[in-house]
Structure formats: structure tokens, C-alpha cells
Amino acid sequence: MAQVPFVDYLVLGDDPHLTAHECTACGARYFDRRLACASCEGREFRTAAVATSGEVRAFTIVSLAAPGIPVPFVAAVIDCDGTSVRANIVNVPPDADHVALGMKVRLTTFPVGTDSAGTEAVVFGFEPA
Amino acid sequence: MSSGDVWILGIHMTKFGKHPDQTTVELAAEAALGALADANVHMKDMGILAAGNLMGGGGMGQQLQKAIGQTGIPVYNVANACATGATALRTAVMAIKAGECDYGLAVGVEKLAGAGLLAGGSRKAESDTWTPAGPYGAVAPIDGRIGTETMPGVFAQIGMEYGHKYGGTSFDLFAKISEKNHAHSTLNPKAAYQKRFTLDEIKNDVMIAYPNTRPMCSANCDGAAAAVVVSDAKLRTLDPDQRRRAIKISASVLTSDPWEEACQILPNVNTLTRNAAKQAYEQAGVGPEDLDLVELHDCFATAELVHYDNLMLCPEGGAVDFFNSGATWRDGSIPVNVSGGLESKGHPIAATGIANIWEVCTHLRGEGGDRQIEGATVGLAHVIGLGSACGVHILEKAGV
Structure with missing residues (x-):
């Protein structure tokens, strides 16, 4: 089945990982398309692979969300070896007894749906390591 | 000899709550006319109008003029998320500081009753084929799939991040902060909600985004606030009664967030607030220990x-101990949010950054009634608009 990453900074395949646009001048990293660096005004970026494991620096358990989003779910900020990543924490009961600040997690990928052309979209999350 | 200071001559806040029978413009007009009456001046005296409103479709300043007085003065319609009201006030202050006029009017208004989630709460339908689009090359909205964009969820993480950095936070702690503000609101007849909650009631209420339950979230409501500001030189020519109630704006600061690692992943509301506070204390020549109340x-x-x-009310990393000491209750050493705060007074977005200044001014004037902080002479008002913008104003009771 054809697959498409949910966002363009997710690389699928045998070794799924995230990539960032890294400023060649100051090393600041961004996940979105950039014209310039917000840190140093640099204009050149290279593609940098982001560590696939990290530590939960902040989280919340969202119980009220937009229609169509299954709740509750855990939203978090993961410190991946110095690069902060926004993601859901998955494969764990979404409650404060099972998710903790400082918890070690690793990247995982999973399908979120198939479109009318039969292409499967794949998103990333982090699961307990 | 003029000091170059700018003063609040008149200020007004409507009752916050549900105002189904008033339009947004009528609410703004009520606040503006209230501030003009409080200052004992008129629209024809004003040299600038700065108006803030986010949900009303634009052009609030001109609509307000058509309701209460079209005098041809410059109008600035400002938008700065939840810091919109403070930005409107600061715009009027800057015009006076620049010497362009002696009087300015700043207004903030919002109708939000029943609005629900304000970000991440609505999404476009997903298309029937996955097509990457936008700066993240996303095939569908990322809110909920890759973290959360909802305000309760974003600010929940901001509190949890503090806990991760310094320790000591818990569901109980955050609920106790809410307990304090709801208790304070019982003395504020202009608050949208004046109900005191027990700690258990707060913790057992509807969970929105852990650890924030519903009473721990700001209350969407309708409301408006307005302020008339005046130059020091003009104030000196006014009647003793006007001068006696004038409140000095000892500091007026607006900041945005400097780049830091992670600031585009989870908004950093800390650095720009600290930067604003530092500038404000320096401008005013006062320190956190001098404050009689903080909104x-x-x-x-x-x-x-x-x-x-x-805001440096406590040593760095010491917020949990500071709160647990009781310092921020109305009988503590630095009462915080004696109005009830956004959680119970309500948060009509663009009005908030002037309403908090009204609260401080009311105490400095000794007109706080049942909730008066006795002998208050210096106060601080702070707002954050996510994105981010931070407004800090320090206000002082001072004779002229």
C-alpha cells in the first residue's frame, strides 16, 4: 500500500525519523519551511536528523478537543537530545499514573487513515522506551 | 515643570458576564463613556483613540467613534491576542509621550460568552486525498495528531514544564491556585462568576486538559474596559478633584519573545514576561517587594x-513555595488577582489588558469597597497574548 508521511519532516522507511531544517550559521532547528533563521537571520539551512529517543519535558492530557480527535490523548514536548519536538505520547494509558515528567520515550509511527486513492497517511508519536 | 509622566485620568470596566442585549460596539461605548465621565472630560478633548477587539470583524475604533463622537482624531485599531487591551493603552501612552497630544482614549472590548475552545477547537474538513500543504507539508490539520494547539493544553504544558524544571508541582497545587482566585471573586461584583469552590469541587469538575479542569480555565464572557490617559503637563492644569484621583503610569512596557530553543514548539511565555518585568521595575524605580497588589x-x-x-515576586524556581506560603491570597504579602482573575472575573480577550489596570487603579484610589487592599499605593498589571506579546504596567498613587 502506498504511504505518505503526515508531515514532510517525518521520514518513513526502515528507519523512521524526523528531520529538521538546521541553520548552517547558528545551528537553530526548525520543522517548518523557512526563509530565514529567527535566531540569527541566516538564510541557509541543511537537513539534520533528529534523535529518535528523548525525555518528556512537559505534557498534558487533552480531554476536550476538536470534533474527530479521539480523546483523551497525551500531548507533550519531548527533549530529543537537545532538540525539542512536539508530539503525542502513545501506546500508554492516557492518565497521570502512566505518563510522567522526565519519562524516557522513543519515536514510533502508525497509520491514521487511508484516502480515496488508497494511500495511507502515517503519523509519528512517542512511546515509553 | 512637567515630569513627562503619563497618568490615568479616568478608567471604567463594564460588568463582565453575559450581555446578550448589547452589541460589541455598545459594550465598548459603555466602557468609553464611563472612562470619559470618570475623567470628567469629553471625546472632543481626546487626541488619539486606540481600540482593541479581536472577534468583532475589525474597525472597532471607527465604529466606536460613530457611537460616541466623531471628531476626526487618529484611530489605531490594535490586535495583539490577549495583550490587545494593554497594547491599546500603550499606543495612547506613546502618542502622549511623543508629544502628539495631551489626552488619549484606549478601549478594549470582546463578546465571547459561550465561545468554547478558541484555538484548535475548529478544523477544516480533511480532504479525501492526502495532499501535503503548508509550511509543515501536512496532509491534514496537525492539532490533536501531533500535540495540541488548544489553549488549555498549551498552558497546561507550560505549568508542567515549570514542574519538570524546578519540581514541587501537582494537580493539587494548580487546583489550589484556582481555589484562591475563585475565593477572591466572591468580593468582586463585576466578576462574571462569584462562586467559591472547594478544592475537591475544582479537582472533580470536568477535565479539560490535565491538570486544568474547567474552573481552572479562564472564563469566556462579554465585557469591555476603557481608560483616559493624560499628559503630566495637562494634568497640572486640571481641577484638584481630577488630580487627586489620577493614577501615575510609572511603567508601560510591551515585549515579544526572543528566539530560544523550543520556543516554536511550545510557546515560551516566561522569557518575555521576565524581560518586561525587568524593564518595568527599572522604569518605575520600584521592585517587586514594593508592590501592594498584582493582577x-x-x-x-x-x-x-x-x-x-x-514577575520576580519570588526567587527563581521558588513559585511553588511562594504560593504555598499564602503570599498571594488577599491577606498575604503580595496579593495576586484579588479581582478573581481570569478564571472567575472572566477573560473577554481584548478587554482584559485594560480591565486588570482598572482593578489596580480602583485599589490605588481606595475605591475597592469590600475587596479593597488597604493602603495600596503601588500595583502591577500583566497580560500575555500567546504568540507572544507581554504587557506590564506599574501604577502608582502619587500626588501632582
Whole structure:
């Protein structure tokens, strides 16, 4: 089945990982398309692979969300070896007894749906390591 | 000899709550006319109008003029998320500081009753084929799939991040902050909600985004606030009664967030608030220990905690101990949000950054009634608009 990453900074395949646009001048990293660096005004970026494991620096358990989003779910900020990543924490009961600040997690990928052309979209999350 | 200071001559806040029978413009007009009457001046005296409103479709300043007085003065319609009201006030202050006029009017108004979630709460339908689009090359909206964009969720993480950095936070702690503000609201007849909650009631209420339950979230409501500001030189020519009630704006500061690692992943509301506070204390020549009361941006209980630290009301990393000491209750050493805060007074977005200044001025004037902080002479008002913008004003009772 054809697959498409949910966002363009997710690389699928045998070794799924995230990539960032890294400023060649100051090393600041961004996940979105950039014209310039917000840190140093640099204009050149290279593609940098982001560590696939990290530590939960902040989280919340969202119980009220937009229609169509299954709740509750855990939203978090993961410190991946110095690069902060926004993601859901998955494969764990979404409650404060099972998710903790400082918890070690690793990247995982999973399908979120198939479109009318039969292409499967794949998103990333982090699961307990 | 003029000091170059700018003063609040008149200020007014409508009751916050549900106003189904008033339009947004009528609410703004009520606040503006109230501020003009409080100052004992008229629209024809004003040299600038700055108006803030986010949900009303634009052009609020001109619509307000058509309701209460079209005099041809410059109008600035400002938008700065939840810091919109403070930005409107600061715009009028800057015009006076620049010597362009002696009087300015700043207004903030919003109708939000029943609005629900304000970000991440609505999404476009997903298309029937996955097509990457936008700066993240996303095939569908990322809110909920890759973290959360909802305000309760974002600010929940901001509070949790503080806990990760310094320790000591818990569901109980954040609920206790909310308990304080709801208790304070019982003395404020202009608050949208005046109900006192027990700690258990707060914790057992509907969970929105852990650890924020519903009473720990700012209350969407309708409301408006307005202020008339005046130059020092003009104030000196006015009647003793006007001069006696004038409140000095000892500091007026607006900041945005400097780049830091992670600031585009989870908004950093800390650095820009700390930067604004530092500038404000320096401008005013006062320190946190001089403050008699603080109105800070408790859009969520989790946010109030971090701002104790950001505004330097406590040593760095010491917000939990500071709160647990009782310092921020109305009988504590630095009462915080004696109005009830955004969690109970309500948060009509663009009005908030002037309403908090009204609260401080009311105490400095000794007109706080049942909730008066006795002998208050210096106060601070703080707002954060996510994105981010931070407004800090320090206000002082001072004779002229």
C-alpha cells in the first residue's frame, strides 16, 4: 500500500525519523519551511536528523478537543537530545499514573487513515522506551 | 515643570458576564463613556483613540467613534491576542509621550460568552486525498495528531514544564491556585462568576486538559474596559478633584519573545514576561517587594504559577513555595488577582489588558469597597497574548 508521511519532516522507511531544517550559521532547528533563521537571520539551512529517543519535558492530557480527535490523548514536548519536538505520547494509558515528567520515550509511527486513492497517511508519536 | 509622566485620568470596566442585549460596539461605548465621565472630560478633548477587539470583524475604533463622537482624531485599531487591551493603552501612552497630544482614549472590548475552545477547537474538513500543504507539508490539520494547539493544553504544558524544571508541582497545587482566585471573586461584583469552590469541587469538575479542569480555565464572557490617559503637563492644569484621583503610569512596557530553543514548539511565555518585568521595575524605580497588589494573566491556573516567578515576586524556581506560603491570597504579602482573575472575573480577550489596570487603579484610589487592599499605593498589571506579546504596567498613587 502506498504511504505518505503526515508531515514532510517525518521520514518513513526502515528507519523512521524526523528531520529538521538546521541553520548552517547558528545551528537553530526548525520543522517548518523557512526563509530565514529567527535566531540569527541566516538564510541557509541543511537537513539534520533528529534523535529518535528523548525525555518528556512537559505534557498534558487533552480531554476536550476538536470534533474527530479521539480523546483523551497525551500531548507533550519531548527533549530529543537537545532538540525539542512536539508530539503525542502513545501506546500508554492516557492518565497521570502512566505518563510522567522526565519519562524516557522513543519515536514510533502508525497509520491514521487511508484516502480515496488508497494511500495511507502515517503519523509519528512517542512511546515509553 | 512637567515630569513627562503619563497618568490615568479616568478608567471604567463594564460588568463582565453575559450581555446578550448589547452589541460589541455598545459594550465598548459603555466602557468609553464611563472612562470619559470618570475623567470628567469629553471625546472632543481626546487626541488619539486606540481600540482593541479581536472577534468583532475589525474597525472597532471607527465604529466606536460613530457611537460616541466623531471628531476626526487618529484611530489605531490594535490586535495583539490577549495583550490587545494593554497594547491599546500603550499606543495612547506613546502618542502622549511623543508629544502628539495631551489626552488619549484606549478601549478594549470582546463578546465571547459561550465561545468554547478558541484555538484548535475548529478544523477544516480533511480532504479525501492526502495532499501535503503548508509550511509543515501536512496532509491534514496537525492539532490533536501531533500535540495540541488548544489553549488549555498549551498552558497546561507550560505549568508542567515549570514542574519538570524546578519540581514541587501537582494537580493539587494548580487546583489550589484556582481555589484562591475563585475565593477572591466572591468580593468582586463585576466578576462574571462569584462562586467559591472547594478544592475537591475544582479537582472533580470536568477535565479539560490535565491538570486544568474547567474552573481552572479562564472564563469566556462579554465585557469591555476603557481608560483616559493624560499628559503630566495637562494634568497640572486640571481641577484638584481630577488630580487627586489620577493614577501615575510609572511603567508601560510591551515585549515579544526572543528566539530560544523550543520556543516554536511550545510557546515560551516566561522569557518575555521576565524581560518586561525587568524593564518595568527599572522604569518605575520600584521592585517587586514594593508592590501592594498584582493582577497577572491567569488564563489558566497553570499559568499563574509560572508568572509568580517571571514577575520576580519570588526567587527563581521558588513559585511553588511562594504560593504555598499564602503570599498571594488577599491577606498575604503580595496579593495576586484579588479581582478573581481570569478564571472567575472572566477573560473577554481584548478587554482584559485594560480591565486588570482598572482593578489596580480602583485599589490605588481606595475605591475597592469590600475587596479593597488597604493602603495600596503601588500595583502591577500583566497580560500575555500567546504568540507572544507581554504587557506590564506599574501604577502608582502619587500626588501632582
